[in-house]
Amino acid sequence: MCGIVGYIGEQQASPIILEGLKKLEYRGYDSAGIASLDNGSSVIRRSQGKLVNLENILRDQPLTGKVGIGHTRWATHGKPSEINAHPHKAGSIIIVHNGIIENYLQLKDQLKQLGHTFKSETDTEVIAHLIEESLKTEADFEQAVRTSLLQLRGAYAVCILNDKEPGVLIAAKLGSPMVVGLGEKEFFVASDIPAILAYTREMVFMEDGEFVIFRSGTAVFSTIAGNSIDKKARHIDWSPMMAEKGGFRHFMLKEIHEQPRAVRDTIAGRLLELDGDVYLENLQFSDRQLAAVKRIIIIACGTSWHAALVGKFYIEGLCRIPVEVDIASEFRYRNPVVDENTLAIVISQSGETADTLAALREAKSRGALNIAICNVVDSSIARESSGVIYTHAGPEIGVASTKAFVTQLTALYLFTIRLGRANCTIDVLHGQRMIAALKKIPGLIEEALRLNDKVEKIAKKYMNARDFLYLGRGKNFPIALEGALKLKEISYIHAEGYPAGEMKHGPIALIDENVPVVVLVPKGNSYEKTISNMEEVITRGGRVIAVCSTGDEEVKKRAETTIEIPNLDEDLDPLLLSVPLQLLSYHISVLKGTDVDQPRNLAKSVTVE
Ligand code: F6R
Numbered sequence: 001m002c003g004i005v006g007y008i009g010e011q012q013a014s015p016i017i018l019e020g021l022k023k024l025e026y027r028g029y030d031s032a033g034i035a036s037l038d039n040g041s042s043v044i045r046r047s048q049g050k051l052v053n054l055e056n057i058l059r060d061q062p063l064t065g066k067v068g069i070g071h072t073r074w075a076t077h078g079k080p081s082e083i084n085a086h087p088h089k090a091g092s093i094i095i096v097h098n099g100i101i102e103n104y105l106q107l108k109d110q111l112k113q114l115g116h117t118f119k120s121e122t123d124t125e126v127i128a129h130l131i132e133e134s135l136k137t138e139a140d141f142e143q144a145v146r147t148s149l150l151q152l153r154g155a156y157a158v159c160i161l162n163d164k165e166p167g168v169l170i171a172a173k174l175g176s177p178m179v180v181g182l183g184e185k186e187f188f189v190a191s192d193i194p195a196i197l198a199y200t201r202e203m204v205f206m207e208d209g210e211f212v213i214f215r216s217g218t219a220v221f222s223t224i225a226g227n228s229i230d231k232k233a234r235h236i237d238w239s240p241m242m243a244e245k246g247g248f249r250h251f252m253l254k255e256i257h258e259q260p261r262a263v264r265d266t267i268a269g270r271l272l273e274l275d276g277d278v279y280l281e282n283l284q285f286s287d288r289q290l291a292a293v294k295r296i297i298i299i300a301c302g303t304s305w306h307a308a309l310v311g312k313f314y315i316e317g318l319c320r321i322p323v324e325v326d327i328a329s330e331f332r333y334r335n336p337v338v339d340e341n342t343l344a345i346v347i348s349q350s351g352e353t354a355d356t357l358a359a360l361r362e363a364k365s366r367g368a369l370n371i372a373i374c375n376v377v378d379s380s381i382a383r384e385s386s387g388v389i390y391t392h393a394g395p396e397i398g399v400a401s402t403k404a405f406v407t408q409l410t411a412l413y414l415f416t417i418r419l420g421r422a423n424c425t426i427d428v429l430h431g432q433r434m435i436a437a438l439k440k441i442p443g444l445i446e447e448a449l450r451l452n453d454k455v456e457k458i459a460k461k462y463m464n465a466r467d468f469l470y471l472g473r474g475k476n477f478p479i480a481l482e483g484a485l486k487l488k489e490i491s492y493i494h495a496e497g498y499p500a501g502e503m504k505h506g507p508i509a510l511i512d513e514n515v516p517v518v519v520l521v522p523k524g525n526s527y528e529k530t531i532s533n534m535e536e537v538i539t540r541g542g543r544v545i546a547v548c549s550t551g552d553e554e555v556k557k558r559a560e561t562t563i564e565i566p567n568l569d570e571d572l573d574p575l576l577l578s579v580p581l582q583l584l585s586y587h588i589s590v591l592k593g594t595d596v597d598q599p600r601n602l603a604k605s606v607t608v609e
Pocket of ligand 1: 348352
């Protein structure tokens with residue numbers, strides 16, 4: 001998830017682009033760059049780190065020119081560095097890109113054979129070379145871009161310049177967001193509205209497969225294949241604050257709604273569908289190394305620890321390897337049994353959590369093979385582990401983790417497929433079935449998000465409770481824990497998660513008509529047992545909010561309130577169940593008037609012990 005901005009008009013491009021990038025920094029901030037074209041030659045300034053570094057460079061060495069493109073990066077392919085920062089250039093072609101090109105390695109090999117040499121590790125540079133190559137055979141720049149884009153698989157929003165066509169800017173989109181701003185004799189392109197809201201409120205929203213060329217004061221829209229289309233502008237009357245959050249009231253709500261995209265990005269380019277296997281680009285352990293793993297320990301804190309608990313079910317259930325799950329702050333002080341036959345998996349959104357980092361170091365010092373599941377590229381944990389599976393959630397700004405959690409579950413599921421294929425506990429057919437199910441998840445999360453209004457009403461009904469219980473069994477028990485954590489951290493209501501079957505060993509004493517009990521009861525293995533636990537609550541006067549499979553009349557008959565989620569595959573229920581629980585916490589918190597995005601006493605990244 002990166003941010004792009006383009007400008008063409010009568011003003012100096014670079015200051016406009018820089019201001020736009022500042023508004024997009026929430027989309028990525030590990031490096032940034034701007035290119036501008038003046039008198040037929042382009043100049044590119046790039047810098048690693050936050051945008052302020054680029055701003056300092058531009059102060060000393062300003063760019064001139066009335067057409068330009070800029071980028072703020074959230075690394076996916078290639079570590080954060082100046083060399084991997086956008087814009088990228090090949091021959092006369094300069095490009096910025098947001099998205100992931102799935103077939104870039106294959107294209108890169110072909111281009112290398114044709115004599116192209118690459119400076120960066122990015123997938124983006126491949127597009128620039130592809131256009132440069134196409135220019136040799138195509139009639140003109142526009143056609144060369146179209147031909148090249150049609151060869152890409154994956155997702156992109158791109159802005160492209162050509163030294164040899166100084167009055168032209170091209171932009172196109174497939175799967176990544178893009179908006180075009182219409183000004184007085186000037187045009188703007190951006191990943192998101194806030195970047196250009198200060199300059200225009202007339203916006204054209206680009207759809208997948210669309211292309212726009214700006215030249216001589218005009219914007220001509222078409223499909224990438226070249227069919228002309230008619231696009232209408234919309235007037236945007238958002239306030240700048242609303243725009244920053246994509247029209248949502250809070251970052252948390254925005255991030256909850258980004259989950260279909262986040263899961264799509266996390267699986268993009270990694271599925272080997274015919275082989276029933278996955279490719280994890282930064283996890284270059286051989287099948288033999290993976291098959292030799294006899295024991296796994298997963299270590300994390302907070303929400304990431306809840307993901308780890310689900311991971312235990314995946315790996316033990318499908319790969320038949322014993323898995324322990326440890327809280328990082330406990331692991332490092334308890335003289336754990338770890339040796340060369342142990343695989344340590346650490347999970348961290350930020351990659352900077354002090355306890356998790358220390359636990360990784362502890363496991364390494366005891367000889368464990370180790371990998372990280374991380375969201376922030378090149379974070380300390382990512383750098384220090386031997387292999388890493390990046391979740392491509394994009395920057396998470398709301399303190400309460402939502403999209404990072406769901407992508408951690410996705411990464412664990414991907415890793416389970418890889419491990420199971422390597423140690424032969426998952427055969428090709430089984431792997432193919434798992435992949436097919438995973439591919440349906442983004443669409444089903446979209447469906448679950450439609451529950452938003454209903455969950456808001458439910459929140460109104462239960463918001464005044466002092467305590468909540470969350471119950472689940474099996475791999476849904478960690479989701480009960482996560483639901484309870486979400487509620488307490490942002491609404492300050494006391495909440496506890498319990499394995500449903502454990503309730504009668506103590507917590508049942510808490511049940512009365514004042515305690516809402518959220519029961520996770522989708523169809524599956526432990527369905528009937530969970531129904532019995534739900535009955536135990538009801539007979540004691542408890543008020544049940546059941547999260548069940550769509551159309552489950554049995555549950556609807558019993559529970560005071562039901563939330564129905566799509567039913568797909570038991571193993572993937574945790575991803576779908578998470579969505580209404582996030583929404584419930586969110587709405588209760590809004591109704592109570594707490595600070596949703598920055599709850600009291602909490603920090604996004606806990607870099608102290
Ligand atoms: C809860 C939350 C925290 C983090 C925990 C670990 O919503 O965000 O519990 O999960 O602090 O952080 P990371 O994953 O960055 O190591």
